[in-house]
Ligand code: KG4
């Protein structure tokens with residue numbers, strides 16, 4: 001079983017040269033006038049969740065349907081791309097009809113179809129894009145290509161009044177990004193991960209610790225299982241972790257060192273208790289808590305430098321808002337810590353409701369709606385790009401600024 005990132009890379013390389021980019025032909029070229037009654041159908045299939053939703057111009061969710069594959073992939077010990085693709089294929093038609101049915105609409109009543117085209121797993125992206133193209137042709141509806149990470153960053157605006165520009169921390173199973181969101185289609189990339197994403201390492205750690213053998217954690221995603229297990233830790237400090245990239249004065253992230261440190265701690269405890277087969281170390285809650293704390297402190301450290309950089313360059317004008325999104329943003333320990341950091345600098349910190357932090361069709365429909373409302377050019381080629389970056393990178397400018405920033409200890413912050 002491959003990690004999310006690795007199998008994305010392998011598969012994407014393999015299939016990219018085939019005729020996927022022929023999808024880039026323009027479909028129905030038109031402009032759509034905006035009103036509160038405007039309706040957008042959103043389709044998301046970038047990884048292992050099939051999400052469909054209908055959203056109107058007032059930002060009301062008229063209908064939605066989602067099929068999460070998490071339980072199945074947890075059972076098999078990681079995402080299997082072929083299973084992910086086949087489940088998208090099996091479910092997409094039913095879910096689109098379910099979302100339309102809830103909204104009491106047919107495809108004819110929809111003004112546009114928004115679909116995730118990048119980044120993500122190629123074989124998964126293809127299912128959604130092909131289906132959206134089919135609907136677009138059949139019903140003569142415009143198709144709006146959507147960047148998955150832009151949609152994660154913007155969905156919070158459907159639930160909170162957040163003006164541009166704002167700072168966004170996007171933490172998920174595939175990404176770890178710090179961006180300044182200047183406008184709907186204008187992003188500045190301050191930092192990204194140099195190796196793994198936080199969701200990826202949380203999933204690995206949960207798997208290696210065999211948390212799925214604990215009944216009440218068995219159906220949860222790795223990150224959620226670690227958060228739950230950490231809640232019952234007695235808070236001992238037997239597990240120490242290094243702070244990644246402590247000497248690099250930038251906003252990049254690295255999680256592989258934390259994963260290695262975790263493996264060492266686990267090996268020591270497994271040998272101490274002579275753990276065999278499906279058994280779990282007795283200190284699993286403390287190890288989960290210590291790992292979660294280490295991940296949080298690293299995220300806080302880089303986010304604090306991003307705040308300092310934005311202040312120095314007056315990037316946020318007077319809008320001191322931070323939006324946290326992506327699946328890992330569901331984590332209350334991490335989110336509460338960022339909220340506390342926000343208080344230190346007088347920033348408000350927002351996130352979407354948990355079911356809209358993880359992948360969903362609503363964020364895709366909403367992004368399409370925001371593009372229509374703001375008259376963005378929506379007649380773009382519908383081009384699949386599995387490895388698309390987000391925005392204009394100013395990572396080197398952040399490095400050059402050489403901003404000193406001390407590591408915050410999360411226990412002190414939350415006190
Ligand atoms: O955004 P998402 O649904 O999919 C990607 O685009 O990657 O994020 C999925 C990731 C998984 O790695 C999962 O373990 C993590 O989000 N996640 C959590 C929590 N709930 C989901 N991580 C930490 N704490 C949680 N409560």
Ligand code: ZN
Nearest residue numbers: 172326358359
């Ligand atoms: Zn995502």
